[in-house]
Amino acid sequence: MDYEIAAPEPAGLVASLGALGYSLSDAVADLVDNSISAAASRLDVDFTWAGTDSWIAVSDDGHGMSADELVTAMTVAARWSADRATRDLGRFGMGLKSASFSQSGLFTVVSRRADTDWQVRTWDRRLIEVTGEWRLLHYCPPSAVPIVERLLEHLDYGTVVVWQRLRGYEDVDAENRRAQISFHDGADRVARHLGVTFARYVEDSRLTLSVNGEAVTPWDPFLLEHPSTISQPPEELPLAGHLVGIRPYVLPSLHRLAEAEAAKAGGVRGWQRQQGFYVYRRDRLISAGSWLGLRGLRTEERFNLARIAIDIPAETDAMWQVDVRKASVTAPVLLRPSLLRIATNARKAAAESVRFRGQLASREHDTGLHFAWNIKRKAGTISCSINRNHPVIRALLDEFKDDPAQIKAVLRLLEETVPIAGLRALHETDTADDPQPFHTIDATNDSDAVAQQILALMIASGRSRSDALGVLRQMQPFDQIDGFWTEDVPDPSPSDCPVPK
Incomplete structure (x- = not known):
């Protein structure tokens, strides 16, 4: 058999691992998976803002790792075929590495079993790129030492993962208020995501979760405690x-x-x-x-x-x-x-x-979703009117405030020509060919283009970019489809956003 060993180039593989599509929330959740697999009962996530030197850490009180186990954990896909314990949430043996490389260029893991000393290993992406080798460092980088010392104060054993050189914040000054807001928004998203993803663990007290010292609230999608469920x-x-x-x-x-x-x-x-x-x-x-x-x-x-x-x-x-x-x-x-x-x-x-009752109640008890139409029933008659309080409609009216007659005429024309007969015929049966928002061949381009125009309109009306994106995510039909407004990543260009008042 003639063959060659075609080993993957380290820097390229690291770049590929970092491009698997992890959001910040997904990446932190992957580390929580490892903590649960290690039988942790408490887990803390810390976000600390310091501009370029900002860091994120995940600490747990699980059973920890020996030196050999830590090296295995830091090796890409080292356990992809291993038999897993019933509590093990791993899948390919890549979670720690792929999640960490997706969010940071430098990450350190410190771990200790109850019967061993603290062990430490560090991956430095720059070093891998310069040397072209998988050089797993046996020490904390100097910038991580005070972070690790602080986090280990209350741990007798367990594992701490520290992310530095965070993606999106490589060259950001600590005084950049917009970037700071984006960073803390990321912490809020992570807390919500963990409350959804690990709700069962938190609800039955198998795991205590906190983000920046605040307990994570579990989210029950089924309202199991409500008598009407x-x-x-x-x-x-x-x-x-x-x-x-x-x-x-x-x-x-x-x-x-x-x-x-x-x-x-x-x-x-x-x-x-x-x-x-x-x-x-x-x-x-x-x-x-x-x-x-x-x-x-x-x-x-x-x-x-x-x-x-x-x-x-x-x-x-x-x-x-x-x-x-x-x-x-x-x-x-x-x-x-x-x-x-x-x-x-x-x-x-x-x-x-x-x-009937529920459809109308969903409009009246709206939980933040922005509907373009108001549907009401009064004196036995159903009326459909365009919602003048919709953020986009309101911004449009403000844009034409000097001469609003034309835009108001267009809105009234749309209200008076709702195709009721056509809609009734369309919905006689629940068919798979009913129209769906932005469901054409060019759906992604169309939805992005329309969303960009709406975003620009809201920003022009005085909203900050982050506020406008929040409104867009709760607006029909963008609440039903994915696009730039749903991406769970820091704004790569914080300087493009207006400073909130």
């Missing part, structure tokens, strides 16, 4: 010698929820993007609020109350196509007919629950 019969579907647990829920109609309850149940993305399947792997949430691409299942407002929990065995990861980031799955072909049946029944029950 309907739990449909559970099922177990066989797959490759294992059982996949399914439990559908129909949430209470919004008129049965207090304002605070409705806002919390809507989650970070809003009610419409939270409907669908919630896929858990060893109690860790992988996918939240998706119909998994099943044929004919579209996201519609009338199905907002349908949420379905799926518990998949880790042994079936390959069949579910769990990705490296543990952030997405694909339904196995063998289960799709059963999942479609279960989802159809849950959607039907949810639609019945919101019919």
